[in-house]
Every structure is written in C-alpha cells, then in structure tokens.
Amino acid sequence: MLDAAKTSDVQTETLLEVNNIEVIYNHVILVLKGVSLNVPKGGITALLGGNGAGKTTTLKAISNLLRSERGEVTKGSVKYRGQDVHEEDPAALVRQGVIQVMEGRHCFEHLTVEENLMTGAYTRADGKANIAADLEMVYSYFPRLKERRKSQAGYTSGGEQQMVAMGRALMSRPETVLLDEPSMGLAPQLVEQIFEIVKSINEQEGVTFLLAEQNTNMALKYAHYGYILESGRIVMDGPAAELRENPDVKEFYLGMSDEGRKSFRDVRSYRRRKRWLS
C-alpha cells in the first residue's frame, strides 16, 4: 500500500487511519477485502470508485454505522487520532468530531427542515447562541433551506434534502466529515456550489473531509489526495493532481480520451472494463 504522507507536500498529522479492514455483511458477503487509507488533518481526501466498489461501506466502517446493517468489520483497525475507534458507538465518534453525511440523504421526514438542522447540533454543549449562529451560517450557505425551513423534510425535493443532510452535519461543528456522494442528484450549479462550500469550510474552518464520490471530475478538482477503490480493494492512490493526469483514470473515470471529452452519443459499444486488479 502506498502511504499518503509520502506524497503530500505539507507534512501534516494523520487524523484518520484505516488499516487493512475487511467487512462482511450478513456473515457471508465479503465486501471490503483489505482497505487501508489515511486521511490527513485539514485535507480533502477523495475515495473514488464505481458502483458497488465499497465506498459507502468504507465510510460506514469508519463511522461504525455498519452494525445496524448487519455488517461487521472482521479484520483490521480504524484509528482516529491514533486511537482505536472500532468499538465506539457512532454517537461517541460524533462527539469526537467525526460525522457522516449518508448517501441517499436520510433526512428525518417528519421533522421540519429547521428541526432537521437542529438535530445536527444534538451533541453540542456550547450554548444556544453558538448554535443559532451556526444555523445562520448554514442558511447562508443554503438560502433555499431558509425558505423552506418550516416544511417537513419529507416533502422537500431531492436536492433540498441533500442540502439538509449537509447542513445538518455542519451543525455539529465537525472536525472530520465523511461525505458520501454529496453531488448525487444535484443540479450542476449546486454541485459546484456544494464543492465550493466543502472547499471553503475546509479552508476557513479547517474541517477535514473524506469524500466518497462518483463524480470523479469534481472530486479530483477539489480534493488534495485520492484513493481509487474497486471491488473492495484500493487499486490506486495519489495526489489528486497526479490522478487527474493518469491515463487510466482519464479514460474510465473522467470519460476523456486523447481528443478530450467525447459525446455520450458516440459511445457505440459497451467497453469491457479494464481493471487494475481482478
């Protein structure tokens, strides 16, 4: 396995360390077959890979949400700030500053948008004023939410729900955010906006991000470092800039051939995927 620190220019503390984990669902389905990655403090790390590669599973393994899905980490370890967090319950992790934004939004349908956001502040004990200020901050990032603050989250559109989920996570004043497919289902403008928000939060508040994304293009544009996951294994990693230039990544993840982006209409035959490992 490559070491993240080796390539990063700034030598920073590694916040989150995943060592060779294996995950099994339902006692029989082996999904992660030894995944290791490092998330440096203050960086944006992207986790890329196709459908079913195991991105979500990796994130859930970190935030300990697997158990409620009948999955378990059978091998390896997850360390946050050098401490093994494998046994902790998700709430304790949130208090330590690790929060996950789940794939598929998962809003609290019957709560209003504002109440949804407020649940994000559940673990906080730094006073109502700070929370209220952060609520304003979230609203300033997502003005659409302010308009819909009183409506039940269950009735908001897909994009709005994604914003709610993001905003809710921000309300916990996290140190590390595990962001699962933030761009899914969002309008292009909004995708960009969300990544901008990620970037500015990262830069201004120093929040660390681990980002699972399908939208490789965007992810590599904003991330500092990337891992590519396939069929439960890390097949490649490197600084984002390097990955962007890698010809395989270009072809399979960025949809670019030598002549630049080609039209979807021109893909006339299904390509047999070339895989790094199989």
Add this chain to the structure above:
Amino acid sequence: MQDGYITEDGRKIGGVVMEMKNITLRFGGVVAIKDISFDIREGEIRAIIGPNGAGKSSMLNVISGFYVPQEGEVWFHGKPRPQMRPYEVAQQGIARTFQNIALFEGMSVLDNVMTGRLSYMKSGLFSQALWKGKAEAEEVANREVAEKIIDFLEIQHIRKTPVARLPYGLKKRVELARALAAEPKLLLLDEPMAGMNVEEKEDMSRFILDVNDEFGTTIALIEHDMGVVMDLSDRVVVMDYGKKIGDGTPDEVRNNQAVIDAYLGVSSD
C-alpha cells in the same frame, strides 16, 4: 412544428404523442408546477432539466397519474386523458423509473423485472393456483421477454439475487429493466444516471439510445448531468421553481440566458 422530422443522425421523429396543457400543481401553499405546457413527440428523447425542487419529478408524477394537477390537462394520443389511477396509466404503455430507487427490495432481480410485465399477464386466480394451463404458459412466455431484457441490460449474472443486496448502480439498471419489460411506448426516466461514474454513465447512455433506436420507444428524461442531457436529447424543457423557462433543442437551451442564470451557471460546457 410539423408532423415529424428526421434527426441529424437519421432517426425518425413522429407526431406528438403526449401533450401537457397548462398544468398547475399545488401542495398546500407550495406551487410545484405553474401553468406549464409542453409536448413529447413520438420516438424522441425529451429531456426535462432544472434546478432542484423545480418540479421535474412532480411533472413525471403528473404524467404517471400519481399526482393530479389542480389545473390543466394531459393529452395522450391527441385526446385529453380522463382522470385515471396510476396503474391504468401504466397499462396504457407508460413505464418509468424513479429518482430514489423504488425497486421491490424483497424480490429477486428477475421477479422485479417480471413485475414490469404484469399488464400482460391475465391468467385467472384459479389457473394460477393450480399452475396449469394458461398460467404456466403465460409465465414462460413472459419470462422469455424478461430474459431478453435482462440480457440486453447485461444483468444476467445477478438474475436471482435479491435486489436489496445490489449496489446502487446496478439497482438503477434493474429499475430500467423493469420499466423496459413493460415494452412501453413512453418511457419516463427520473435521473437514471445519478450516482454513477462516467464509465457507468456511458453504459447507461448506450442503453437509453439503444432502447430508443431498437424499440422506437419515446423517452422523457430528467437528468442533472448536462453532458448527458445535451448529448442524448432531441429537445429539452427547462423548469425553474415550477415555471417553464426554456424549451428547444439542446443548443437553443444552452444559449438561453434565462437557463444559464437559473440552472447551468457560467462554467458549464
């Protein structure tokens, strides 16, 4: 517009099959769709785009008969469509996929695809109870169609897998298979490529084009990936907060200032 034309790449587009006339849809105080009209022509790929919450999915729901608009009419095959239940709409040859995958999680892929063929299966309860005669023959006949579609979408290997276990992208494909199994005349796709990487989007695009080409299926498509929309669609409707702000060929839409402001932003290619 005249009655049909030939596209650049030689596909034949027919007359109007469906027309939305002044549709308005409200939920309590929220106006999801405000007086929108547009049409869909036979054989074309019609995209609906717009920011989140614009009312695109609601529009598909109106077409499916799941939402009943307060005002306006849906014309189908040149006649106003009477008020009907969603399943009756489906039986008229309109199939769809959903934005948040709505597969039947407790069933295998094959069974999911077979549900797409329900409208073709007419054997009685009694015959089914005994699994004799019509029921069995029908099962086999429809299974053949379903298998064909499974082959077409390249999901043979997961035929017997319960869908709950599938990764997101494959679920989307199964959903498409289920819709195709109905051999629809009009296929509604709600963000079929959300959550896919480029490679998978390319595959999906290929499927959509092939469906359109080979079966001549008319397709209405919601998608946020502008690359896909611009490349695939013949015409695009743009919605913004319930209003229609643009309608035309991809090129027209791309250069429409209102659309750029509301949706595309400057950096789109």
Add this chain to the structure above:
Amino acid sequence: MFYREAGDFKTSYEQDSQTFPIKFDRFRYYAVLAIAFLVVPFVINDYWANAILLPFLIYAIAAIGLNILVGYAGQVSLGTGGFMAVGAYACYKFMTMMPEVSMFVHVLLAGGMTAIVCVVFGLPSLRIKGFYLAVATLAAQFFLVWLFNRVPWFYNYSASGQISAPERDVFGIMITGPNAPAWATYMFSLIFLTLCALVARNLTRGTIGRSWMAIRDMDIAAEIIGVNPLKAKLTAFAVSGFFIGISGALFFSVYLGAVEVGEAFGITKSFLVLFMVIIGGLGSIFGSFAGAAFLVLLPVVLKVVGVDVLGWPTDIVAHFQLVIVGALIIVFLIVEPHGLAQLWRVAKEKLRLWPFPH
C-alpha cells in the same frame, strides 16, 4: 460440500421456476411427503394426534394463510382469530344444515365463506396502512367474536352458546367426533395442508404473488408500474381468508370438537398465528411450517422438561414458559429477523461454501 447446486442445469424456464429447483431439495421434499403420508398414519396415537400433530397441521394452514397476507402482501392483520372463527362457525352451520354432504365440502365451503368475510374487512386496507391497518383488523377480531357470541342462529340456539361438532365422515371414515380414529383426523388435515401449501406456492411464484410482493415492498411504486392495488390487496385477503377459514374449520371440527368463540378464537389466537409467521419467516411457505411446528412444540417440550423431567411445580413451569417463549422470540428476532426460514437459507449458503468461510 454438503449441499450442492452446481451441476444442476436447467434447460427451460418451466424447470427453472419449479418449486424446488435443486435436486437435493426436491428429493428431501418427496421423502418428507412420503413419511407424512405413508409412515406417520400407521404409528400415530391419540396423544400425538391431538396434542401435537393436529394442532401443528392446522396452525400451519393458518400460518400459510396469514403469511400470504402479512409476509407476501405486506398487510399486517391481527384479525386471524376472528377469521378462524368465521371458518369454524361456517363449518358448523354447513355441517348441521347439510349433514349428508362430505366433510371435505364443508371445510372448503367454510374457507370460501371466510374468504368473503376477509375481503370485506380487507376493504379498508386500500386506505389504511401499516400499524393503523394492523390495529384496524382488530375491529374484525372483536366484532366477529361478539357476533358469534351474540346471535344464537350461529350456534343453533344452544343454551351456552358453544358449538359442538357432530359426527361426520368422508367416504365412511369418521373424521369428526370422539370416535374418529387418530390417523383419519391426521390424514384429513394433512391433505388440506398439502393442498394449501401447493396452492400457496403456486400463487406466490406467479403473477399474483409478484403483485402482492410489489405492493408489500413499495405500494406506490407498484401502482405506478401497473399493479392494481385493489385487486392485489383483495386477492391477498381472499386467499388468506380462504386458508385461515379452512384452518378454523378444521380447528373446530377435527381438532377440538367443541369451541366457545371468545375463548378459542380470541385475540391471543391472532397473535399466536402471527408469531408463527414471523418466527418462521415472513414471505416463506417453509417458514410457516417451521413457525407452526416451533410454537406448537415449544410449550409441550417445556412442559415435559419442566414438570415431568425436573419435577417443578406446574405454575412455576407455566410462568417460566412465558418467560422462555418471550425470551426466545426476542432472541430469534435478534439473531435472525427474517425467521427460521432465513436461518435455514443462510445455513445452506454456508454449507455450500464449506469449508471456506466466505
């Protein structure tokens, strides 16, 4: 590899959709049938028939019926007791009104009657969903029990309101009443169970089964892709009612011989059958059998162990029985929420992979 399915190729779709696609399973299935039909009747005695096998067979029918409704069509019902009562009383009325007709016909008619009643009480399911529906079905439970208790016509004006099964036969063999031989009552119920299981299996693997499951998994989506919810839900209620009615009829006529509606078909019965379905496995016919067997046997086993083997006072055993049944239910749900049937499937999957862990 204890369990093999490799090398078992199908060349046609009929073969592929048969009940037991795997040879090994098919073989085992025939073996069980052969024992049930050809061996058990010769060794059966009163105790086994009346205390274990009859209740098992009859509850299994009810469990299959309820499983169709809850496990396949997703409509949770707590009215099973009431519906079984309909079967029982219908059977009683048919038995006394047309004594010359074969018991077979009476039981089938009772099933049909129950199907009709069940459909009537199923109508609200078009609007009401989830737990609201579950609780709403209690209306059927209480109303039906009240009705059979209240209207003397149903119990032929007997002084106490009890109904007692008169002696009836099939082809000259006594099926009901105290003089019916154990093997005959057993065979009679077994035949019904086998037929019900086959019918249930056929229905659930075909069109109607798929539309039930579609409604169960996501009713809105199902309707949008073309499932008629009215038809799907009501057929589920009808079929389920038919089975439950048969089991109610058998429960009364063949097993108990006399019932009092409030006691025999009270709400506890509804829960009991629901337990069977859930412990066995929702959406699994095999699960219905497993669940029924489990819950019929468990109390007997506990009693034998507690009272006969350990010699504890009966009341302590009875209380422990509650504790153990309760605890077991919870443990089961924790270990395998999808029931015994799923446990069995997972075991098979593991065996298939054996000796490799994954």
Add this chain to the structure above:
Amino acid sequence: MPDQFLFATEVFINGLMAGVLYALVALGFVLIYKASGIFNYAQGVMALFAAMTLVGIMNGQVPFSHIINAVFGTEIHHFGWHVPAFLAIILTVGVMVGFAWLVQRLVMRHLVGQEPIILFMATIGLAYFLEGVSDLMWGSEIKKLDVGLPQGGSFWIEDMTAGLGSENFYGFFIDNLDMVATIVAALLVVGLVLFSQYTKQGRAMRAVADDHQAALSVGISLNFIWVLVWSVAGFVALVAGIMWGTKSGVQFSLSLIALKALPVLMLGGFTSIPGAIVGGLIIGVGEKMFEFWIGPLVGGATENWFAYVLALLFLVFRPQGLFGEKIIERV
C-alpha cells in the same frame, strides 16, 4: 329537564372519564412510537408489572419468593415491613428505569434498523417475558392496591345535581377516582407535549423515530434515547397501573387494558400526545353512548368492538388518525 337527557349526559360524562383512563394507557404507546417507531405491545404488561411492583414494595413482599421457596425449601414471603405509598412509588419508578435500561441493553440495541413489524414482534416477546417475570416475582394472586386515592361516586356532585331531574334521578354519578385520573392525565399530557416539542431530547426522540441510521449518524445516542423513552413510558405505565389497579385490583387482566388503548391510538394518531387524550375521550364517550342507546337493542357488550369499528371507520377518511403525522407518500 327530562330524565332521559340527564341520563344521557351522565353517560356522556362517564364516557369522558373512561376515555381519560384509556388515554393514560395510550400515552405510553404514543411515547415509544414517537421515539422509535416501535409499536410497543408490552405497554399493558408494563402497567401490570409496575402496579405489581408497587404493591409488592408497599407490602414488603419478597420478590421471587415462590421460586426461592421451591428451590431452597424455605418459607419466606414477606420482609415484614410496609413501605409508605409515596416512597414505594419512587422506588417503583426506579425499577421501571432499570427495566428500561435492560430493555435497551438486551433488546433494542440489537434490533437497530429493523423493520417496524420485527420490532413490534420483539415487544410482544417482551410482553410475554415480562408477564412471566411479574408472576414469578410477585405471584399471580389478586392484590389490592391502595395508595390513598379516593374511590366511589362523588357525593358532592350527586347532591349538587340531584335537583335537576325528577325524583327518579339521583344526580350525576361521577367517580372520584376518575376525576383524579383526569387531572393526572392532563398534567402528563401537557408535560409530555412540552418535552417532545420544545426540548433537544424531544426532537432527538422524534428524529430517532424517523430514521435510526441517520439519527446515529448525527450523533444521537440511540441507547440513551431509548432508555429515556422507555423510562418515561414506564412511568406512564405506572400511572396507568395505579389508576386501573385501584379500580380493579392488581392482577393479570390489568395487562389487557392495552387492548382498550389501541383504538384510542388509531383515532388520535400513533404519534400525537394530545391525540391520545382526544382519541381517548372520543372513544370513551362513543362506546358508552353506543352501549347506552344501541346496546340494549343488540344485546349489549358492544364496548369491545365498538371502539375498534369507530376507529376503523374514522381511519378510512383520515388514514393517519386525528392528529397523526401525515403519512408521507412520495416517489
């Protein structure tokens, strides 16, 4: 005033009062449903268990004496002391909190993210378990519960109203116990509404009900919320147990009052605390009035089913009950 009208009024008032008693039980259901989406069938048995524990503590009974005696051949039954009601209630609340903790620890935590029906089944399992344990712990004979609540018709009201009708009319009969129950229920409801709507824990509770996974992901400790909710539900069960236990003695059938609460829930909506009260009142009045007017025509004993049928008919028009959260139907 004509007597018939007065009688009807009396039935009406008593219906209201009975409704309050049903609502007390229904409240416990609502709490747990709101907080975890669990339909807690064990609520009735919890009321029984709480009441038995209260009586047991008050009488200084030795828990599990039956088994202890059977196993060790001893003859112990009582500690020989009597605990005052007030103290006993506090101790019982402690026991209920302990119970809540155990439930969370041994059951709920292992069932995170399961479908509602599975959780429902688990609570039925719990009900059986608790029923067995209560009997083993405190014995299954009938016990008298007296925490000093007044009982019997109120003379005062009777005297005040006797003049309203002819000499055939004795004045309104209103049970003192019912009046106490009404006051207690009102206090409980107000308290619980405030709690669930305006506190952080209340909000977290509702969040948990919607989506376990998401609640976990934002750092809500399901374990804590569940212990909290089950404790509160245990407390409500104790209150219901005291009221009903005073009325009918503490014995097995107390657990069956759950069945009286279910139609109340349907009518009021599973998720609404005020709904439980309003639903209770409607059911109480409805069934009593029906029994009063229609009952004699159809042979009486209509109360068991009438409530359900009423609720059923009502739901056909409003599937989420009176105050229930609208069932969100979207694709």
Add this chain to the structure above:
Amino acid sequence: DLVFPSLSYRTGPYAAGGIPFADGYADYFTLLNERDGGIGGVMTKLIECETGYNTEKGVECYESTKGEGALVYQPLSTGITYQLIPKVTADNIPLHTMGYGRTSAANGEVFSNVFNYPANYWNGASGVVNYLLESNGGDLKGKKIALVYHNSAYGKEPIRTLEELSAKHGFELMALPVDHPGQEQKSQWLQIRRERPDFVTMWGWGVMNQVAIQEAANIRFPMENFIGVWWSGAEHDVMSAGDAADGYKALTFHNVGRDFPVFHHIQKYVVDTGKAAGAGDQIGTVLYNRGMYAAMLAAEAAKTAQGIHGTADINAAMMRDGMEALEINEAKMADLGMPNFGPSFNVSCENHGGPGLVGVTQWDASSKTWSLISDFKPTDGDVIGALVAEDSGAYAAENKITPNCN
C-alpha cells in the same frame, strides 16, 4: 396407584380462582396418602397439568394424562368441559364438573360419563330466586332482577332458567353481559343505577367479580340485595372493595370456614410436613374448601367403586360406576372430619346432578369471613328438570345417542 389428574390453572386471567381450588384438590389427596395410606390401601397419585384456562392446553393435558390411568377429570372450566364431554365418553373415563360445565349433563341417560353433582348452574339460578322469594314473603311480582354475567358459555348458562322463572314468578329480568375480562363495567353499573333493579345477581369469574362488587359499592347499591353465584363468592372477590363489600351474598353448595377437623389433619399431615401444594395459607378459603370438597367426592366415589368391584386397584370404568352409585350422607361426612360440610345426596344413573341443594353465604367485611346464612335448600325441580330434558334430548338427537340406563 389411583391417578387423579388435576387440570389446574395457576396462571392467566383466572389464576386467582384456580390456585386455591387446585391447592385444595391436591392437599386432600396428599392427606389421604399421608394419613390413611391412600384409598383402600392404594396410594393416590395426583398429576397436575396447567391449562391456563385454555381449551387447547386442556386437550393436551387430557391426552397426556389419560394414558396414565386417570380415574376422573375435574377441568374447572366450562370450555374444557365441552371439549372433553365427547372424548371422555369415547374413552370411558368419568368427568366431574362440580357446579359448572354443561348443566344438562345431569341427565345420566344421555351423558353417561359426565357428572355434575351436587349442584349445577340451573340449580344456582333457581336457588337465587328461591332465596329471594323466601326473603320477600314468597312474592317477587313486579320486582326487577338484574343478571350481570360473564359473556361466555359459562355466564350464559343461567339465562334460560331465569327467563323461565321470571315467567313463573312474575319478576322482570334484566340481563347485562360483561365481556372478558371485565375490568370496565361502568356502563353496566350506570344502567343498574338508572334502572334500579331490586336485586342483582351475578355470574362472574376472575377480575369481573371484584370490579362488579367495587362498582356496586361505588353506586351504593345495597350489598344485601346483590347475590353472586358460587364462582363469584370468594375472599379475593370482595376483599378489594374493603368495607363497602360488607353484606354481599353468594351461593354455595358446601360449607365455608376452617372449623372442620379435616383441616386440622391437613395442617398436621400436609402443611406442617411441607407437602402442601401451595403456600398452605389458603386453607379455609371458599375455593380451597371447594377444591378439597371435590377431592373428597372423588375419593368417596373411588371407595364406592372399590366396594362395587371388589378390587382396590380400580380403573376409570369402575370409577364411573362408583360415581354413579355415590352416596353422601351426614354420617359419612362427619366420619371424614367434615360434619355438615355439604348436603347429603345420592347419585343415580338417571340423575348425575344430585339433588341440587343450594345454600347462601354472606360476607362480613369486619371479620373478613364468609358465613352460611341459609341451609342447603332444594331448588325448582320442575323448571330445571324440563330444561335438562330438553337440552339433553337435543344433544342426544344430534349425536345419535339413545338415552338408556342399563
């Protein structure tokens, strides 16, 4: 061994009544073993089987014990009784349903194996009316009697008889059903308060009894005018209403209290030696006494059977003959340490129900005791006899039984 199964229920909604009865039943057989070395030199063996008042469990209990040589069944549940009637007849085992069960089983010509001596529900119904007649100078014309009954087979039993009697004596009958379990009886009692019947009689069981007595106290219905059947007259039924229950009456067909030599024996041989079935604290309570009385009747029948067949080791068929030839008289009872404990009576093939003598007891809240306030008196044989004939005739016709006494 002489096997006596006891289908008891120490759990469930009716446990409070089931426990003392089962204790009394068991303790008496233990006493016979300990004191007399069994019956006629053969030890008795009691097999207890918990039914929880549930018919299915009852069947299981029956099937699992009948092979052990069971001599007589005492199911203490009307539901289970109906269940067992055809079965015991086919298996030729006697069934004793003392003061419950199917009333028309008194007709031994039809119900060869079922016995319900010394009294049945219809005797009870008639007993109430007779008692009221007596205390009202023989005239009930224009009076109103309310019947509060458990809405089940059991509770419905007296209705027919009461209807007949109301026609005969000119009182008005008002029947008020209470559904299981009967925790909520406001409607019924408000109705009683409105309609003001002169007397209330009750066919209740379980929690229904206490709630009814409590509600009666709440509406201040005069307790002296409230008479329960024998299943509504135990200590726990009245205890929870406290002083308000003072004066409440209940029927009985055996004596109450613990002032009988037999109880000293039980104390000495059974309780003090640690062989008691329960905690030993139930002796002398109404239902304990009833259980013990039932056991005594069974033991006496066994003795009779031993006499008839000349063997000590009798089987169920012999037991049946013993029951049919049972004679209970004062001398015998005094001998057994139960002087004046119950009425004297003979059983015959034609009459399995005994003479139907019914007494009345009354509750004294201050001393917390029941006392017999009226002797065991005969009931209305004409009315009951006709009803028995009619009902058993219908049963015989339906089940193709030719009534006979051979």
